[in-house]
Amino acid sequence: MKDMVKQFDELRRAHLFAQADDAQLATLARVMQEVELAPGDTLFTHGQAAERFFFVRSGRVKLFRISPEGQEKIIEVVEPGQTFAEAVMFMGSQGHYPVNAQAMTDSRLYAFDQKQFLKVLSESSEICLGMLSAMSRRLHMLINQIDGLTLQNATYRLVMYLLEHAPQGLAETTEIELTTPKGVIASQLAIQPETFSRILAKLKRLGLIEVNGNHITLRNLRGLRSLAYVPVPDDTA
Amino acid sequence: MKDMVKQFDELRRAHLFAQADDAQLATLARVMQEVELAPGDTLFTHGQAAERFFFVRSGRVKLFRISPEGQEKIIEVVEPGQTFAEAVMFMGSQGHYPVNAQAMTDSRLYAFDQKQFLKVLSESSEICLGMLSAMSRRLHMLINQIDGLTLQNATYRLVMYLLEHAPQGLAETTEIELTTPKGVIASQLAIQPETFSRILAKLKRLGLIEVNGNHITLRNLRGLRSLAYVPVPDDTA
DNA sequence: ATTTCCCTTTGACTTCGGTCAAGCCGGGTC
DNA sequence: GACCCGGCTTGACCGAAGTCAAAGGGAAAT
Numbered sequence: 001m002k003d004m005v006k007q008f009d010e011l012r013r014a015h016l017f018a019q020a021d022d023a024q025l026a027t028l029a030r031v032m033q034e035v036e037l038a039p040g041d042t043l044f045t046h047g048q049a050a051e052r053f054f055f056v057r058s059g060r061v062k063l064f065r066i067s068p069e070g071q072e073k074i075i076e077v078v079e080p081g082q083t084f085a086e087a088v089m090f091m092g093s094q095g096h097y098p099v100n101a102q103a104m105t106d107s108r109l110y111a112f113d114q115k116q117f118l119k120v121l122s123e124s125s126e127i128c129l130g131m132l133s134a135m136s137r138r139l140h141m142l143i144n145q146i147d148g149l150t151l152q153n154a155t156y157r158l159v160m161y162l163l164e165h166a167p168q169g170l171a172e173t174t175e176i177e178l179t180t181p182k183g184v185i186a187s188q189l190a191i192q193p194e195t196f197s198r199i200l201a202k203l204k205r206l207g208l209i210e211v212n213g214n215h216i217t218l219r220n221l222r223g224l225r226s227l228a229y230v231p232v233p234d235d236t237a
Numbered sequence: 238m239k240d241m242v243k244q245f246d247e248l249r250r251a252h253l254f255a256q257a258d259d260a261q262l263a264t265l266a267r268v269m270q271e272v273e274l275a276p277g278d279t280l281f282t283h284g285q286a287a288e289r290f291f292f293v294r295s296g297r298v299k300l301f302r303i304s305p306e307g308q309e310k311i312i313e314v315v316e317p318g319q320t321f322a323e324a325v326m327f328m329g330s331q332g333h334y335p336v337n338a339q340a341m342t343d344s345r346l347y348a349f350d351q352k353q354f355l356k357v358l359s360e361s362s363e364i365c366l367g368m369l370s371a372m373s374r375r376l377h378m379l380i381n382q383i384d385g386l387t388l389q390n391a392t393y394r395l396v397m398y399l400l401e402h403a404p405q406g407l408a409e410t411t412e413i414e415l416t417t418p419k420g421v422i423a424s425q426l427a428i429q430p431e432t433f434s435r436i437l438a439k440l441k442r443l444g445l446i447e448v449n450g451n452h453i454t455l456r457n458l459r460g461l462r463s464l465a466y467v468p469v470p471d472d473t474a
Numbered sequence: 475a476t477t478t479c480c481c482t483t484t485g486a487c488t489t490c491g492g493t494c495a496a497g498c499c500g501g502g503t504c
Numbered sequence: 505g506a507c508c509c510g511g512c513t514t515g516a517c518c519g520a521a522g523t524c525a526a527a528g529g530g531a532a533a534t
Contacts, residue, residue, distance in 0.1 A: 135376060146383060486523105
């Protein structure tokens with residue numbers, strides 16, 4: 001009993017399930033399956049028929065596309081508490097995964113069968129709204145990515161990444177520990193590892209940051225923001 | 238009475254409303270407002286608080302972002318029968334439009350108030366599913382855009398555009414009438430008008446297409462596809 | 475008919491980021 | 505210790521697409 005409550009709390013970390021009540025989660029818990037992945041394991045591939053979506057319990061999964069030449073572009077790295085591939089279930093009768101999914105580390109997931117989930121969904125407007133909320137977030141994220149890719153240069157994107165991953169505070173200086181290999185970050189930002197390196201070196205030369213391996217010190221947040229700033233009203237209502 | 242039925246059919250052109258029954262649409266029809274726009278009119282801007290979403294009855298509306306330097310990138314051109322900005326309603330209590338919206342032509346829209354619509358939504362799982370379906374389409378579209386922007390070059394994107402807008406058939410030759418100004422297409426593909434022109438000229442030189450103003454003849458579909466082809470299983474189940 | 479305006483095209487040049495190649499560094503293994 | 509290996513960095517070079525500038529062409533206005 002205690003275990004189930006803990007499991008529910010785990011699921012509720014996802015926006016998708018945040019508003020669901022215990023009964024609904026109990027129904028879901030009955031139909032979900034556990035999945036374990038080792039680093040490098042492929043969960044599904046681009047174009048494959050989509051039958052389930054996933055919740056990440058632990059580990060990290062990368063969602064990516066591959067060019068004809070083998071180049072890989074990571075669309076998103078999914079972390080514990082997040083769901084992914086939910087969207088596919090609504091592409092008509094038979095959806096196909098729009099990306100590849102591969103474990104970056106040992107990972108434990110829950111898998112939800114499309115058909116069974118749709119049944120739960122039709123009876124729970126809470127989960128339905130959670131679904132819409134989760135998808136809406138992804139939508140915004142993708143629009144921001146497109147904006148960065150088309151209207152901004154590589155330096156902008158990298159600086160944005162640093163600022164987004166910095167603990168937000170009032171100080172002029174802050175520290176970041178890169179938890180992801182630099183090559184992976186580069187792929188997310190759609191730049192080559194070489195360029196990634198060079199931009200970091202440039203920022204260092206400009207006195208804006210210091211780099212020690214995966215530890216980066218942002219020395220001049222104002223300066224960095226002025227490189228990256230876009231005049232968007234902030235989200236505080 | 239007849240008028241209402243016609244109006245319902247009009248709304249049902251949108252995936253969002255496709256599965257809604259007459260009663261639900263009647264409720265919606267009661268709360269929706271008509272909006273008329275002249276070419277160039279701004280409907281909303283990036284960052285503005287989002288209170289309504291829209292259905293296009295006639296005309297065309299472009300959704301776009303602007304770079305600090307004033308460069309414009311069109312994310313999508315919305316056509317009659319489509320809805321847009323639905324996603325914003327689920328970003329917590331107070332969403333903000335993630336893009337600018339501006340009429341390209343004289344346009345007539347229906348506007349739906351967020352609060353009132355959410356009430357209808359909570360009572361109609363059909364509309365909820367329609368919503369999920371509409372958003373899921375957008376999601377796929379955006380992922381494909383990102384793919385094109387990061388893993389493919391400008392020629393690929395342009396050829397893809399041509400192929401997607403060609404009447405699909407078995408013939409080796411087909412005709413396209415560009416309904417959108419070339420500059421607008423260029424912005425959608427995230428290339429400059431000059432580059433757009435040059436790529437068309439190149440394809441012409443290669444004997445793959447013929448260009449007469451806005452009328453384009455695809456002379457060699459196999460050749461074009463081989464420029465653009467990506468090995469993705471097709472959507473036929 | 476002529477002018478104007480804007481969209482489009484063409485040409486010359488620039489530049490950002492990619493590619494290729496070589497070296498570096500830290501961690502694991504034997 | 506010596507070795508290897510993968511991830512990262514640095515340098516030299518290249519090329520696709522952007523920028524700047526000018527000219528062509530079609531439609532609307534005068």
